[in-house]
Structure formats: structure tokens, C-alpha cells
Amino acid sequence: MCRIGRLGVAILGMLGAGLVTARSQDGPPTAPPAIRATSAILVDALNGQVLFEKNADARRPPASTTKILTAILLIENVEPDTLIQADKAVSETEGSSLYMLPGEKIAARELVYALLMRSANDACVAVARHIAGSEAAFAEMMNAKAAEIGATNSHFSNPNGLHAPDHYSTARDLAAIARYAVQLPAFNEAARTRYHTIVRDPRNKDTFLKHRAKWLWHYPGADGIKTGYTVPAGRCFVGSATRNGWRLISVVLNSPDIFGETRALMDYGFAAYEPLSPAETRGYMAQAPVSEGVRGTVAAAPSREIRVVWRKGQKPQVHAVPKWSRVVAPVAAGTAVGELVVTVSDQVVDRVPLIARSDVPRRPSPPPPGPLWPRATACVLALAVFWYGSAHSKNPRLIGRRLAPRV
Template identity: 40%
Template sequence: MRLWVLVALLVFVTQGLGAAAAAAAPPPQVVAGAAILMEADTGQVLYAKNPDARMYPASTTKILTALIALERCDLDEEVRVPPGFTGIDGSAVYLREGEVFTVRDLLYALLVHSANDAAVVLAEHVAGSVDAFARLMNKKAASTGARHSHFVNPNGLPDENHYTTARDLALIARAAMRQPTFREIVATKSYVLPEREDPKALRHLWNTNKLLWRYEGANGIKTGYTTQAQQCLVASARREGRELIAVVLGSVGNNVWTDATALLDYGFDGFTRSQIVGANRSVASVKVAYGARDVALVTASPFVWSFPTGEPSPAVRWDVRLPRPVTAPVQKGQELGSLVLYSGARRLGAVPLLAADDVPRALWASWWFWTGVGGCGLLLVRYRNYRRRRRYLFRR
């Protein structure tokens, strides 16, 4: 479909980014083989190291497992550990055949304690088998924009066909953090499972994410480790209404914590947020084919962007783009196009543009108007012919 570009409307200096005396903060040096730092709300990437390199995710896989379970199950739904279940290698809560838990309890075991056995029981409950669940995982990952990953199990245990990238994992985590229950679980420091048949069975769970205790504003998300993957961490923190997601893959030992801390500090301290355009701002007026009048276009939401603190204020321009000519009737709030924003040659993003008011079809554009005009014209012709015939008869 041809894209109609109306006009580049404006070039302006973003507000609140005045030249700072201090120089922009240098990017952090991280040990991890791959890493990324992303704004949770906009998806803006603030830092990247090998963001598209294929990496093993280890237990950070469980972010995707939990997201699918939350979308497909009720939290109070009961799950029975299937017959013949013998446990899973690695971190576990040692589920036993016949035990019954709610989906909620299994999610806490999965995300707080990183239980591999809970991952498998949830997968089989949701999809009937691990293979079927893996197909759901790949489909869901792709829907978040994570198109360079492939998953074969719900817990991240080693498999050469089970891989992701730092960028993909950030996108998956960003989608998961939109789920209120997921957010609540990954921010939980400890959880107690209900009474179990074996009084000695594990019930008290402690979150494996040390940043929840160590980093101001930390609110998630998931740790991971295998010999092949090394230390992995998807971390998030929220300060003054701003949330960042840091992904660290293939780090070594305790460097996983310093890597994540350095990334989050860099994001919070090294960038300044600016609202480039507000919500419901009128940016253009366009012709409406067959309409009674033009229609004003207003932004559906604000657009914010993070710029390096200490650098000169950047110029931002925008274009109004319509996928097709606007045709009446138009309803107030109808999405008609987008406002695309640029800094230099770099595309920052886009905001939907909505109709500010209703625009009905013009009177002359209605079929009944022309039918009426035609009918009146026909009556006029017939009347004139009638008068002519009358005059002719009187003359005789």
C-alpha cells in the first residue's frame, strides 16, 4: 500500500535537556558475553553488547514459561503432579507424584525458587506435553518481537537447540512485566508453599535474585545458571516512575551482579527523559474527501525519549504520515495515521494520530442529495414543458 507522507511539520529543540556542564557518562564495561539495557515502556535501547549474539538463557527461560501459564490458566486452578513424575535435574522443590498445587503456587516456585520441576509440571498442564508447550513458547516469543530465539523446554536446561539473544530476552521480559501478577511474583523476596504431604518437604522459598535486597528500586526479574550458559540475569528496577530492564548473559561468578548494577546505574544516571510531544496535541489538519470540513489530527499518547545527559540538546523533527487519503465519514477518536519522530537520520518511534472531531459526509456528497437535485430538475423541465403547452393552446 502506498504511504502518503504529508509534510515534515517541525524541527525543535527538546525541552529540559539544556547543555550540562558535566560530560556524558561513559558506557559501562561488563564482563558478560552479551548484554542490553532497555527502557521498559518505550523499548528504547540505552546500551548493547552483542545484543543479537546467540546465547544460552538457562533459567531466564522461565520468564516465558510463566508468561504463557498466566495467559492460559486461572491462578487458583489446581494442578496435580502427573503419574510417573520422577523429578527434574537442577533447582527444584521436589514435587511428588499425586501432589496438588494451584497454578499460583507453582508460579512462585518457578520464579522465586527457580524450580525446574515446577516448570515441567506447568508445561504439561498447559499444553499436554513439553514438546507441545515448546511450540507455544516459540509462537509467543515471536509475538513479542523475539524472532532470533528457539526454545525446546520450559526450564532452560542445556540443549543446543535452546537459545536466545539479549535483545530477544529483553523483549520477552518487557511483555511479561506488563502482567500485574508476574510483576508481583518476581518482586517477591520469599514465599511459603502450602502444607505438603511430607512434613519435611521444601516449603520456604527465597528469591535467587540478590538485587531485590541490594539495589534501590529493584523489582525483578529472573536469574539463571548452567555450565554452558554461565551466569545469566534479567534485572529490572523502577525509580521515579521510570523502569529499566537489563539483560546479562554469559557473565562469570559474582560479575553478574556488578554487570547488572552497572547497566542500571548507567541508565538511571546517564540519561535524561524528555517528553517530546504530549497526548491529545493537535499536530495537523487534513482534507477529508467528501467531508463537510477538514479534520484536526491529535496524538493518541505522549512520546518520551531518553537522551544522554551532558550532551548538547538534540533537534527532533516529526512527519505526519497517513496510509491512505482520509474519506468521510470520520468518527472522533478514529486512528487515521501516525506521527513519526526523528533525531537526525535516526527514527525514534511513532505515535498514533486520531481524529479530533466527527466529520460527516458533506451534503453534496450524499446520494440522496443528487437524487433530489435530479428530481427537482426533472420536475422543473416538466413544469416548463407544461407552461409551453398551455401558452400554445391559448394562442390557438
């Protein structure tokens, strides 16, 4: 074999070895992918456990992934059949649009699809003005909700993600917001829907929507969620996929290939990791301390399944430690009395509310004391008797009279 031939065989051998180490026996990659996005993260949808991250806390313009939070507030604050009316400001909103007419009314449930499938900026403004009266007031609600969710490194100044200097988020925060959103059935339904027709005002034709996330067509188990793009933000995508009941959520910000890199993250997560219910938490039950109750404790159990994720073939140490709240009776069954902190190899991976399994009535109070005046009168009489007796016993005339013999 010539030198060039031997060199070619050697190169092919090294490449093959690299492929073997980077892939599992079934083929998908088990080594972390080389992600070119400026920021990225991959998390378990249930507990938020991080499987991959790159610059996950870097503040970035989120573009239309902002609409995930807008959709949350719409679902939680407006009944589905409520009609939301557009005004002149709505009709003048720039960018992707439903082209709502001033005075046009569309049901809230339809606008959830408009936000997530069409990425309609005008629909976002209509929602904001309907809920809060103005975009500025709605932005305050967005920031409060983000803080409640745990997205504390973000600040939102508008409902649609159009670029603004003080409008930013992070890959980690967007993953937290998405994890919260997928707990809402109305959000899940719209995020995974490929085609939908919005019923419009009689003055406007019904609008046929096709989801902008090609992800839904090209990845097994894909179920959302939201694309985004502005020039400063670059191309962004918050993605979701479910396999065998296990859901992962990914975020890529300013990516040259949002769907290709989302695929790489998902392939890596599903191939390299597995979700398990640790023996340490199965059937977990503990006694929570209760003050002023007929009993001093109440049995408490986790509010949901406890699941941890670890690399296939590994068995890390799992610990579950209860952290109790101050609980004062009466306690109703179903009340949160603390949380179970789950750690894997000394890293906190989940916090699950601990719920009381039974009622604990308040301990009966001692009977109240009677009226004050009888007790005061008794005290005065007792003192008078004591004083009289004492004085009588010290009087010599009385003493002599008592001691004189009778005749």
C-alpha cells in the same frame, strides 16, 4: 621531592583525572562501563530505547531466563485460581525444583512465584503440559509469543531453559521479552517479591521461597527480574530497577559477576541519561483518513505517554511522524488507526499506536434500485413507441393522408 615521589604524584593525578571524566558531579559513572559478559544490553523499559549494548544480537543459551516467557504464557492463558496438576514426567524433571508429587495440584498464581523466585523446572513442565498438552507443543507457543513480542532472533525448545542445541536467545530479545512481561501486574508482583510461601497440596508441606536474585536486596530501586545458570550458558541475569518513576531493564549473559555488572549498567544509565517528554509530542493530535465514513477523517492521539531518553546536557532533534493504517468506516472510538513513529537524531526510538478519539459512522448507501421487470417493461414500450413512430413517419400513404386538405 624525590623522583619516586614525583612519579607517584603524577600517577595519582592521572588516575584522578580519569575518575573525574568518568563520573558526574554527583559521583555515579557517566562513561560506558567495561562489561565482561559475553553479551549485554541496557534499555528503557517503556520504549526499548537502547542505552548500552555489547554483542546484543549474539545467540546464547538463556538458561533459566527462559522462564520469563513461560511465566508470560502462564499468566495470559490460565486463570489465577486454576489448579495445575503434576504427573510422573513433572516429578522426574531435573534441576531446581518444587519437588511436586504426581497428582499434586497447585494454583496457577502460586506457580508464577515458583517460576520466578525458586526457578522451579518441574513447575515449568507442569505449566507446559497443562496449557499445551506437551512440552513440544508449549515450545511452539513460546516461539509464537516471542515472535509476536518482537524477539525474532530466538528459538525455544523447552519451558525451563535446560540446555538444548536449538534453545537460544539474545540479550536484545530477552530485553524485549522482559519489557513485555513487566506490563503484566502478576509478573511484576512475583518478580519483585523477596519472600513468599506457596500453599501446597495437603500431602506436601507449604514451601517458603526466598528470591534467588540478591539484586533485590542490594540495589536501590531494584524490582526484579530473573537469574539463570547452566554450564554452557554461564551466569545470566535479566535485571530491572526504577528511580523517580523511570524504569530500566538490563541483560547480562555469561557474566563473571551478574549483579556487579548489572549494577554498573544501571548506575551508568541513571547517571548519564534522562527521560523526557519532548515538546514535539506533547498533546499530539492528528487527523487520520477514513474511507466510506460520514466524515473523511477522525482525530487520533497517542495511546500512551511518549518519552524519549537522551544523554544529560544534550538536545537532539526529535521528530514525530504519523503512519496511518487503511481505515474503513464504521470506526469506534478507541480503535487503533495508525502509529506515531518517533525518531531522535534520525534513529527510531518509539512506535506508539494512534487511537481514534471519536466514532465515525459509515456513510449511508444509496437506495437500492427497484425490481428489474418494471424497468425492462418501460424500456420495451419506449422502443416500441419509437419504432412505431419512425415507421409511421416514413410511410408515403400515411404522409399523403396527413397532407391532403380536408373538404
